Each structure stands twice: as C-alpha cells, then as structure tokens.
Amino acid sequence: MNAIVFSQTGGPEVLRLSEVPKPEVRPGMALIRVHAIGVNFADTRFRQGTYVVKPKLPDTPGMEAAGVVEAVGDGVTNVRPGARVAAFTVKSYAEYCQAPASMVVPLPDAVSFVDGAAFPIQVLTAYHLLHTADATGPGRTVLVHSAAGGVGLAAVQLARVAGARVFATVSSDAKARLVLDHGAEAVVNYATGKFADEVLRLTEGRGVDLILDAVGKPTFEEDLRCLAAFGHLSLYGRAGGPIEPFDVVRLSPKSQKVSGFMLPTVTRNFPDKTRESAERCFALMRDGRLKLHIGKTFALADAADAHRYLESRQSTGKLVLIP
Ligand SMILES: NC(=O)c1ccc[n+]([C@@H]2O[C@H](COP(=O)([O-])OP(=O)(O)OC[C@H]3O[C@@H](n4cnc5c(N)ncnc54)[C@H](OP(=O)(O)O)[C@@H]3O)[C@@H](O)[C@H]2O)c1
Incomplete structure (x- = not known):
C-alpha cells in the first residue's frame, strides 16, 4: 500500500510517498481502509521530533482517519467489517491503518469521510476543553486563541x-x-497588538472566565492579565514555544487556575465519554450548529505541502489528505 514515510526528522521535505506492507490486523484492533486523513499541528511536531511522542524511524505520521472497517482482530465485538468509522489511530497517512477497537467511532451516514477525518482530534479537543476540563455554560466568558485553526x-x-x-x-x-x-x-488580531487590554475593555475590566491557549510563550503573560478572578487558563499546546517556568503564588491574588490538557487523557481512559461526546457533536453537526470548516484538501502524496501550509500560519480550519 502507499503511505507517507520519513526516515529522518526535519522539514516537510522529509515526508515521502512510499510503498509499504499493508498492516496485518492484530487482536483488539480494527483494520481501516482509509478514505480521508486529518492533519493536525502535532503531526508537524512529530515529523520534527519535537512532539511528546517520538518517531521510531522510519515512521509514518497521522493520528486520525475516517474510512471503512476492512477486518477486525480477535476479541473485537463493538465494530464490524463494512462499518463507516472515524478513528483515533497512529500512522494514518496511509491507504490502510489500524486502530484499537475502543478508539473507533461509528460515523453517521450524514457525515462524509472528509468531515469524519476532520472530527476526532480537533472537535473533541475543543469539546473536552470546554466541558470536561471546565464547565462552560451560559454566562461564562471564553477567550479562544488561534481561533481560525482547527481546534479554534x-x-x-x-x-x-x-x-x-x-x-x-x-x-x-x-x-x-x-x-x-x-x-x-x-476578534482581536494578536499579531498587531496586545490582546489583554482589548479583552479587559470588552469585559468592562472584569476579564474572562476561561482562556483556551495552545500558543504558549507569546500569550501567557497577557493571558494572566485578562483572566478574571477565579478564572481558568487551559494550556493545551505551545505552537509559539513553551512558557517560562512561573511561580504559582502569582495566581493567588485573583484565585486563578492554570491547567494542562491532553485529549488522550479522555480517549484512552474514558471510551464511553469519548463516544458520548462524539455523538453530541455529530448531533450538532446535523442541526447545523457545528460546521466543520475544511480549509483545504490535499492528495496523500502532497502531505509535505499540507505541512508547509499549516506551519505557514496561512491555513484555516482543517486540512485533510485524501489517499
Ligand atoms: N492538547 C491536546 O490534546 C491537543 C489536541 C489538538 C491540538 N492541540 C494543539 O492545539 C493547537 C491547534 O492545533 P490544530 O491542529 O487545530 O492547528 P491549527 O490551529 O489549525 O494551526 C495552528 C495555529 O497556531 C497558531 N500559531 C500561533 N503561533 C504559531 C507559530 N509560531 N507557528 C505556527 N502556528 C502558530 C496559528 O494561528 P494564528 O496565525 O491565528 O496565530 C496556526 O494557524 C496546536 O498547538 C496543537 O498542538 C492540542
């Protein structure tokens, strides 16, 4: 089968389309014929060797895909061959990939493979940041950084x-x-000015209750300045570099909270919660209240171009590869 392989870490040019053996389905796993692949910012870090999970070279990027189950391994009862699915997986930049059966989500007929591939990581990260790591509801004020991106x-x-x-x-x-x-x-353009003053102005000096920040170092100090009393700053990425170590005593005067978040905490430990949240989001998509903005699709062979585009900060919404 065709897959994107890189034999050394580095820039997008290390990603090459290669012929590799089709995976053999293992116990507990579902083998998926991939129809669409979600590209995530973390894939670019994985390619560079700077992500929390390190590549075992030669390796294939990709953490999510949508497609049709071709076979299931021993012990799998929750999903059958022929089912349309989305999955949290590894090595998904390929024509076939395997996912643990507990990480496979049935795809409603109304959801296309492209939307299915765009969905698992970015939408559920946003959902669980708001509803599992926090309790977002009426009356709360939320500041979302890098808001034109997939999670944003x-x-x-x-x-x-x-x-x-x-x-x-x-x-x-x-x-x-x-x-x-x-x-x-x-919406504030944080490339041309400081955002905290504008957020304080918009909230009559009170600040916001929740900040979703995957930028990191460039935004952290301003975040603390416009976070309300008892506010919550959730750090879930560091596209702009890691924050400097800081003294938590600084949070005391306004009783603020800073937390970390990684989606696998939910998907690996709480499969029921994962499925339930996916079903809720699919229902919102059916209602038209949640629209997935597919910024661009690329052929699998052009994965390097997709990475260049994502890293250029020009992309919006979700980038998808089609094998
Ligand atoms: N913790 C988790 O489980 C989890 C899960 C999914 C994603 N994430 C994180 O969430 C963030 C968004 O992920 P995504 O896949 O949806 O990507 P994305 O938002 O579509 O793309 C990344 C965005 O980050 C912003 N950015 C800020 N500083 C940047 C820099 N120095 N270089 C490049 N981009 C920069 C850019 O938006 P502007 O140009 O508008 O600033 C860019 O469009 C990433 O940091 C990712 O690692 C975390």
Missing part, C-alpha cells in the same frame, strides 16, 4: 452553543472575518 473554530462554535460569550484572537484580519462568521462576539 470548533471551540468558538461549541462555546457559543453552550451559551457562553466568546472572544477570540487570530494573526490576520482575513482570519478575524472567518471567526466572526463562526460566532465570536469580538
């Missing part, structure tokens, strides 16, 4: 659905328009 656009819409007031940041005016169209009340 999902978070803006899901926070609005929950009844929160949503503010957002992006790095260009074109992205700001897109985020406003997805339901943010106000």
